[in-house]
Amino acid sequence: NIRHDHLHHITSEIVKREPSFICIEDLNVNGMMKNRHLSKTVQQQGFYEFRRQMEYKSKWNNIQVIIADRFFPSSKLCSCCGKIKKDLKLSERIYKCECGNVIDRDLQAALNLKKYGEDVLKRSVA
Template structure:
C-alpha cells in the first residue's frame, strides 16, 4: 500500500492540497476558454442569438449532467451578454420552445420524431445536414426575423463607490470579467447562432 491516507495524517493533507490545486487549475482553464470564445464572438459579430435552454431540466439526465455542467452554458451566456452590451451589440435569446434542431432549415417542416441520438437531420424534402449546423441556421434566421432595427442608446453607468483597492475607487470590473478595453472590437453586420 503506497502512502496511507488516513484521516488527519500528513499524507491526507498533502493529497487534499494536490487535488484542490488540480481543481483550481481545471476551473481556471475552463474560465479562460469561455472568455476566449465569448470575446472572439463579440469581436466578430454585432448580433448573437442564444437559446434559452432548460439547463436545470437537462441536469436531471444523469447521462448528460456532467457534460452540461462542465460546459458552463449559463456562464457563457452571461459573458457574451455583458461583452456584447459593452460594444453596443445585440444578444437575442430564442425561446426555449423554439424547435431549432427539429425544424428543417430549407423548407421549415418539423421532424417530431428526431431524438437526441440522431446527429444528422434528415427531412422529407431531401435536405440532410448535421443536427447542430441545422439548428444554428434556424437560430440565425430567427435572429434576422426578430432583431430590433432601431439603434439603442448605451446604458448609463454610475461609478462604483466604497471599493477597497490599491488603485482607488472608480469603475472596476467584477470578478471574472474583463474590462471594455479588453474587448478590442471590429464592427461587422453579421449574425451568428451559438448552439
C-alpha cells in the first residue's frame, strides 16, 4: 500500500504543476522482466500503474501525454549535437560526447524526451 500511495502522490504532484505536456517512454517491461537480476525490482516499480495514473489524471486536467517510441534513444542521443552513442553501457551514469557535452545520463534522457515532446506538438499543430 505504501508503494501504491506513493504512485498516487507523485503522479498528482506532476499534474498539479500544470505542464504544457508530459512525455514518457514506452518501456519494454516484458523484456526487462526476463532479466533475472532486474525482474523483482522492475515488478516493484509499478511502471504500468504509473503510466495509467499519469494518463487519466492528465486527461482530467487537459494535459497532453506523449508516449515516446520504445526505440527512441533518449539516453544515447546527445542533447547538444544530436549524435547517437551506440556503445553506451547501462553502467555508464555520466554521458560523455565527442562534442564536449558531459552530463548525467538521466538528465540527458529527460532533455531528449522534452525535445521529443515539443517536436510531436509542433507536428500536430502544423
